[in-house]
Amino acid sequence: xxxxxxxxxxxxxxxxxxxxxxxxxxxxxxxxxxxxxxxxxxxxxxxxxxxxxxxxxxxxxxxxxxxxxxxxxxxxxxxxxxxxxxxxxxxxxxxxxxxxxxxxxxxxxxxxxxxxxxxxxxxxxxxxxxxxxxxxxxxxxxxxxxxxxxxxxxxxxxxxxxxxxxxxxxxxxxxxxxxxxxxxxxxxxxxxxxxxxxxxxxxxxxxxxxxxxxxxxxxxxxxxxxxxxxxxxxxxxxxxxxxxxxxxxxxxxxxxxxxxxxxxxxxxxxxxxxxxxxxxxxxxxxxxxxxxxxxxxxxxxxxxxxxxxxxxxxxxxxxxxxxxxxxxxxxxxxxxxxxxxxxxxxxxxxxxxxxxxxxxxxxxxxxxxxxxxxxxxxxxxxxxxxxxxxxxxxxxxxxxxxxxxxxxxxxxxxxxxxxxxxxxxxxxxxxxxxxxxxxxxxxxxxxxxxxxxxxxxxxxxxxxxxxxxxxxxxxxxxx
Amino acid sequence: xxxxxxxxxxxxxxxxxxxxxxxxxxxxxxxxxxxxxxxxxxxxxxxxxxxxxxxxxxxxxxxxxxxxxxxxxxxxxxxxxxxxxxxxxxxxxxxxxxxxxxxxxxxxxxxxxxxxxxxxxxxxxxxxxxxxxxxxxxxxxxxxxxxxxxxxxxxxxxxxxxxxxxxxxxxxxxxxxxxxxxxxxxxxxxxxxxxxxxxxxxxxxxxxxxxxxxxxxxxxxxxxxxxxxxxxxxxxxxxxxxxxxxxxxxxxxxxxxxxxxxxxxxxxxxxxxxxxxxxxxxxxxxxxxxxxxxxxxxxxxxxxxxxxxxxxxxxxxxxxxxxxxxxxxxxxxxxxxxxxxxxxxxxxxxxxxxxxxxxxxxxxxxxxxxxxxxxxxxxxxxxxxxxxxxxxxxxxxxxxxxxxxxxxxxxxxxxxxxxxxxxxxxxxxxxxxxxxxxxxxxxxxxxxxxxxxxxxxxxxxxxxxxxxxxxxxxxxxxx
Numbered sequence: 039x040x041x042x043x044x045x046x047x048x049x050x051x052x053x054x055x056x057x058x059x060x061x062x063x064x065x066x067x068x069x070x071x072x073x074x075x076x077x078x079x080x081x082x083x084x085x086x087x088x089x090x091x092x093x094x095x096x097x098x099x100x101x102x103x104x105x106x107x108x109x110x111x112x113x114x115x116x117x118x119x120x121x122x123x124x125x126x127x128x129x130x131x132x133x134x135x136x137x138x139x140x141x142x143x144x145x146x147x148x149x150x151x152x153x154x155x156x157x158x159x160x161x162x163x164x165x166x167x168x169x170x171x172x173x174x175x176x177x178x179x180x181x182x183x184x185x186x187x188x189x190x191x192x193x194x195x196x197x198x199x200x201x202x203x204x205x206x207x208x209x210x211x212x213x214x215x216x217x218x219x220x221x222x223x224x225x226x227x228x229x230x231x232x233x234x235x236x237x238x239x240x241x242x243x244x245x246x247x248x249x250x251x252x253x254x255x256x257x258x259x260x261x262x263x264x265x266x267x268x269x270x271x272x273x274x275x276x277x278x279x280x281x282x283x284x285x286x287x288x289x290x291x292x293x294x295x296x297x298x299x300x301x302x303x304x305x306x307x308x309x310x311x312x313x314x315x316x317x318x319x320x321x322x323x324x325x326x327x328x329x330x331x332x333x334x335x336x337x338x339x340x341x342x343x344x345x346x347x348x349x350x351x352x353x354x355x356x357x358x359x360x361x362x363x364x365x366x367x368x369x370x371x372x373x374x375x376x377x378x379x380x381x382x383x384x385x386x387x388x389x390x391x392x393x394x395x396x397x398x399x400x401x402x403x404x405x406x407x408x409x410x411x412x413x414x415x416x417x418x419x420x421x422x423x424x425x426x427x428x429x430x431x432x433x434x435x436x437x438x439x440x441x442x443x444x445x446x447x448x449x450x451x452x453x454x455x456x457x458x459x460x461x462x463x464x465x466x467x468x469x470x471x472x473x474x475x476x477x478x479x480x481x482x483x484x485x486x487x488x489x490x491x492x493x494x495x496x497x498x499x500x501x502x503x504x505x506x507x508x509x510x511x512x513x514x515x516x517x
Numbered sequence: 518x519x520x521x522x523x524x525x526x527x528x529x530x531x532x533x534x535x536x537x538x539x540x541x542x543x544x545x546x547x548x549x550x551x552x553x554x555x556x557x558x559x560x561x562x563x564x565x566x567x568x569x570x571x572x573x574x575x576x577x578x579x580x581x582x583x584x585x586x587x588x589x590x591x592x593x594x595x596x597x598x599x600x601x602x603x604x605x606x607x608x609x610x611x612x613x614x615x616x617x618x619x620x621x622x623x624x625x626x627x628x629x630x631x632x633x634x635x636x637x638x639x640x641x642x643x644x645x646x647x648x649x650x651x652x653x654x655x656x657x658x659x660x661x662x663x664x665x666x667x668x669x670x671x672x673x674x675x676x677x678x679x680x681x682x683x684x685x686x687x688x689x690x691x692x693x694x695x696x697x698x699x700x701x702x703x704x705x706x707x708x709x710x711x712x713x714x715x716x717x718x719x720x721x722x723x724x725x726x727x728x729x730x731x732x733x734x735x736x737x738x739x740x741x742x743x744x745x746x747x748x749x750x751x752x753x754x755x756x757x758x759x760x761x762x763x764x765x766x767x768x769x770x771x772x773x774x775x776x777x778x779x780x781x782x783x784x785x786x787x788x789x790x791x792x793x794x795x796x797x798x799x800x801x802x803x804x805x806x807x808x809x810x811x812x813x814x815x816x817x818x819x820x821x822x823x824x825x826x827x828x829x830x831x832x833x834x835x836x837x838x839x840x841x842x843x844x845x846x847x848x849x850x851x852x853x854x855x856x857x858x859x860x861x862x863x864x865x866x867x868x869x870x871x872x873x874x875x876x877x878x879x880x881x882x883x884x885x886x887x888x889x890x891x892x893x894x895x896x897x898x899x900x901x902x903x904x905x906x907x908x909x910x911x912x913x914x915x916x917x918x919x920x921x922x923x924x925x926x927x928x929x930x931x932x933x934x935x936x937x938x939x940x941x942x943x944x945x946x947x948x949x950x951x952x953x954x955x956x957x958x959x960x961x962x963x964x965x966x967x968x969x970x971x972x973x974x975x976x977x978x979x980x981x982x983x984x985x986x987x988x989x990x991x992x993x994x995x996x
Contacts, residue, residue: 039546039610040973045892047610049543056543059614060535063621064528067518077633081861084637092645096889099611105886106618112634117623124631124851127873129623131518131526132578135538137620139585142542144596144608146828152603154556155591158563166571189668190871200717215721216697230847231872238679238845238870240719242694286851342873348620349875366717368709372603372765372957372966382560391717391870392669393710394606394821396828407584410575413524478851487851494519 047099055099062103063134070118074471077114084112114474119495120503123476125286125314125448126491129348136404137348140397147395150383151375157384160187160399163406164353170411171319171339174332177355179384184359186389187351187398191313192231194338194354197362197390199235199278201336202307204365206277212365215240221269222278223247225257225292227285229311245274254443255290255480257281263300276306281334283327284315287478287487288442288450291315291327298333310334313352314491317345318446321415324422327445336362344421344447344491345414347405351398354389363388417493421447424497425490431504437511441480447490450480453511457484466510473503526578534578541582542613549597553950556593563591593953598974599982602955604765604793604927605970608827615883616827619876626874629862630854636863639666639878642885643832649890650798650818653811656834658863663838665868666830666877670792671710673817673833676841676869678714678757680815681786683844685756691844694719700748701757702726704736704771706764708790724753733922734769734959736760742779755785760813762806763794766957766966767921767929770794770806777812789813792831793970796824797925800894803901806924815841823900823926823970824893826884830877833868842867896972900926903976904969910983916990920959926969929959932990936963945989952982 040046047055087108116127147156164185165178177183188194203211203220211217220241224232226248236246247265249257266276279301281292294310301308310331316339318324331337337355341347356362367388369378377383387393409417425447432438432451442450452460460477464486467473478485490500519525526534566587595606626635643664644657656662667673682690682699690696699720703711705727715725726744728736745755758780760771773789780787789810795818797803810816816834820826835841846867848857856862866872888896904926911917911930921929931939939956943965946952957964969979 039543043973045888045895046972047887049546052546052610052613053539053543055610055614056539056617057536059617059621060532060539062618064518064532064535066621067528067531076630079633081629081633081856082637084634085641088638088641092649092885093889094891096892097886099614099887102611102615102883102886109634109638112632112637113622113624114630114632116625116631127623127625129620131531131534132581134531134617134620134623135534135578135582138535138538138613138617139541139582141608141613141616141620141827142538142545143592144606144613144827145592146595146606150560151555151593152595153591153593154558154560155563155588158561158591159567159588162564162567170571190873192871192873196717196870203719211719211721212716213721214697214723215699215719217694217719220694230849230852234845234847234870234872236694237691238675239717240682240690240694240696242690242692244693286849348623349625349873350871366713368713370709370765372955373709377560391675391713392671392829393713394669394671394828404581406571407576407581408526408578409524410572412573413575416524476851493525494522 051099058103070115071120073115075115075118075120075474076468077112079112084109117492119492119499120473121492122488122490123474125343125489127342127349128344128346128491128493130346130405130493132404132408133346133348133401136401140400143397145397147397148387148393149373149375149385150377153397156395156397157386159403160386161185161384163399163402166406167353171316172325173337173355176357177337182359183355183357184384185353185355186386188354188390189350189352191311191338191340191352192234193391194352195231195280195309195311196235196238197354197366198309198336199239201356201362201365202278203239203241205307205361206275217241219274220277221245221247221274223249223262223265223276224280225249225251225282227251227255227287227290228280228282229286232280251290255285255288257292257297259293259296259300262297266300266304276304278307278309280309280311283310283312284446288480289315289446289448290442291445293330294328294333295330298330302333307335308333310337312337312339314340314343315446317341318418320411321418324446341402345405346409346417346493347401351402421490424500425449427497428500428504435508441483441485449488450478450485452483452485459514460484460486462514463511466514467507470506472506530578537582549594550599552594554594554597554599554953555947556591558591563588596971598971598978599952600971601967601969602953604822604968606821606828607823607825607970607972609825609884609972611883611887612825612827612880615880619879622876624876626876627866627872628852628854628864629856632876635874635876636865638882639865640664640863642878642881645885646832650795651804652816652834655836656816661838662834662836663863664832664834665865667833667869668829668831670790670817670819670831671713672870673831674710674759674788674790675714675717676833676845677788677815678718680835680841680844681757682718682720684786684840685754696720698753699756700724700726700753702728702741702744702755703759704728704730704761706730706734706766706769707759707761708765708792711759730769734764734767736771736776738772738775738779741776745779745783755783757786757788759788759790762789762791763925767959768794768925768927769921770924772809773807773812774809777809781812786814787812789816791816791818793819793822794925796820797897799890800897803925820881824884825888825896825972826880830881900969903979904928906976907979907983914987920962920964928967929957929964931962931964938993939963939965941993942990945993946986949985951985
């Protein structure tokens with residue numbers, strides 16, 4: 039931007055067009071329920087609506103904004119109160135405005151000196167969150183640990199694995215790359231990003247042990263222990279266990295305390311992935327999900343899922359920050375500063391994969407300040423209560439069955455007519471445009487997942503959705 | 518957001534506060550030169566200005582916006598026309614507004630179905646850019662290749678390395694994790710992210726061969742060849758070469774054609790890192806930087822550096838997308854869709870580290886449409902011409918010397934008074950608040966880097982900066 043310019047947008051033009059974009063977003067939210075939740079376009083439709091090549095001459099900004107009409111049919115409306123697919127990706131007004139300020143400032147916080155506020159607000163807010171969620175003190179920056187924002191839990195789990203790999207190999211993998219003897223452990227209900235991380239880190243998926251689960255889909259610790267013992271007997275080195283608080287399929291809760299004791303006994307890094315469920319611990323009554331968390335070496339949850347902060351924003355804590363930094367640090371001449379060399383500051387480039395970093399903490403700062411702890415608690419409690427009400431309606435209808443425990447805000451259920459019927463039911467519901475649901479498989483059965491978490495989902499929405507589900511199933515039965 | 522709510526920001530409030538944030542950003546740009554470019558706070562100053570714990574009750578949005586005053590002293594002003602440190606991280610009005618729309622929509626494009634427009638606009642714009650920069654057709658989505666947006670070139674280089682690792686090990690590393698026999702090659706002037714990637718990928722930094730450079734700081738291909746031959750003789754498997762177009766220290770240009778021929782001869786993956794310099798190829802007269810690019814298996818450049826698109830936005834192309842996808846793909850039940858299973862669409866979750874993805878292409882779409890190809894060319898040409906003018910001023914002053922070739926927009930220079938003097942000079946200049954410069958070492962000498970690329974930097978700014986440098990040096994000589 040420039041104050042007066044032929045090439046760049048002037049600040050006056052930015053004001054005028056910026057107001058219009060703000061209005062465009064507000065209008066979108068006012069009419070969000072008018073769109074089909076799941077986009078109906080076919081592969082290639084959106085590309086076909088766009089010019090084949092880039093314009094030689096620039097276009098007035100209002101034409102670019104108008105071009106959004108060509109893209110909107112290709113949008114799946116994650117912020118719709120009727121979006122119940124996957125996990126929520128809830129945003130909010132303060133989050134959007136906080137991120138806008140970050141974008142406007144356009145700073146890059148790779149090291150402390152390149153914008154001290156970017157580093158310090160991040161450290162500060164992540165320390166706040168430890169108290170807010172009643173997490174262990176060892177994760178605080180004021181002790182041996184610390185928090186950092188990653189883009190996603192995939193990246194959080196990857197850096198945890200790298201640190202674990204280096205701890206188990208005494209830094210030898212970073213030096214010599216020989217790590218075929220290291221093993222990792224997670225349940226068969228854990229997130230796909232764990233297998234992906236094991237591959238990226240060069241540990242080999244054959245060295246990832248997939249531990250079976252109990253009837254609640256939680257990791258069986260007897261099997262974990264026997265697998266570890268077997269591996270040690272075979273001359274391998276167990277390096278990493280990932281436990282999940284709220285699995286993606288069914289929000290199952292791995293028993294952290296029992297897993298933690300095993301990790302402690304065998305000196306294995308315990309990483310806890312609470313990507314979606316973590317912020318439930320804002321409410322004391324849901325803190326049972328974190329029982330045993332004091333054994334964790336690292337922990338991640340995503341405010342961009344169920345805490346009203348727009349994507350991307352994944353919180354990652356580590357108990358021994360030195361281990362993490364030693365695993366990832368680089369220090370070329372052009373990044374040396376006196377603050378870095380004296381170690382007086384955090385340089386977050388050494389806490390994750392990318393060197394460059396946005397001022398991501400600003401949106402989190404906005405959300406926490408706007409809602410306050412009590413507002414966030416009210417939001418969580420509302421979703422859990424509404425989910426439990428919906429679960430009762432499903433249980434009361436003997437044509438349907440709930441297929442997994444519902445500790446928080448996700449219901450796995452199915453119609454009793456079998457796999458094929460449930461798949462048709464899901465497709466029919468999604469085709470209606472009135473709801474978006476996804477599926478999983480539990481005990482080899484096709485199961486419909488209904489996840490509650492978007493900011494504006496109310497009990498009235500869930501009631502209408504339940505009626506839609508019942509009526510659609512009836513229609514299919516008749517058809 | 519909600520149309521009427523006690524808990525959430527209403528759309529009316531969003532409009533009112535949104536306008537204020539837009540004004541806040543416009544005001545910031547109108548006064549950006551009034552701030553010291555490099556933040557002057559001491560470690561801990563920003564944290565000390567913030568409340569020790571999170572508020573129990575929420576705050577009105579205007580108070581949160583007012584709180585920005587506490588953070589501004591901790592901002593280093595990357596968008597100032599007097600920011601010449603590191604590499605540029607130039608943004609622009611259309612980029613900010615494009616990203617705001619993306620944030621407002623709040624969608625998550627991990628797979629095609631979760632917002633087809635997010636995937637298709639990304640594919641489309643990256644195909645546009647191949648024509649705009651005259652890159653090889655094999656990178657186009659319509660052939661065997663394709664483009665994808667990553668957060669940073671660090672991630673782009675990492676995924677290139679993973680794909681190379683799997684190609685060289687026939688997928689064995691992903692399976693079994695044994696990769697101690699694979700070697701990688703780059704020049705000692707390449708970016709630190711290459712060493713970091715080698716460590717993350719579990720290949721071991723001892724298997725990274727650092728190749729020496731010639732008098733222009735470009736990789737010596739005779740040494741590359743002899744090292745590869747030696748490694749093969751030693752029973753190792755050369756897997757990956759990273760060539761740099763525009764090194765971070767001095768914008769040196771590795772000889773792509775000669776390197777490419779060697780990679781072809783020995784069947785080694787060639788990755789080209791043109792993070793900052795790449796978009797210069799928008800102008801036909803600067804396309805010499807890419808001579809030999811047809812040999813590359815993958816290529817990255819960052820529109821968030823020198824192409825007016827706010828951070829983060831790194832373009833990554835691969836010639837054989839199947840190789841990349843095979844290296845990174847995962848397909849759990851809960852992510853299966855019919856479009857994915859038939860292979861009719863791209864699912865970008867398999868093209869990078871994170872599963873989740875913002876609608877990042879929107880800001881790039883905005884920038885290209887707003888400026889047009891000609892506007893972007895004008896912008897590039899202005900910066901190169903101004904940099905060359907400054908270089909002449911430096912060369913004409915016999916107290917100073919230029920220390921490396923200046924092919925584009927970065928000048929490495931020093932005062933002839935030696936290392937210690939130059940370090941003092943740099944510190945004094947940065948302390949003035951009127952400019953921000955960083956340093957590097959070339960041939961073991963301390964060298965000041967002056968990088969040109971922020972949107973609003975004009976020749977007048979460079980002239981004032983040069984006078985400041987000369988006067989500050991004179992002052993130091995007298996003092």
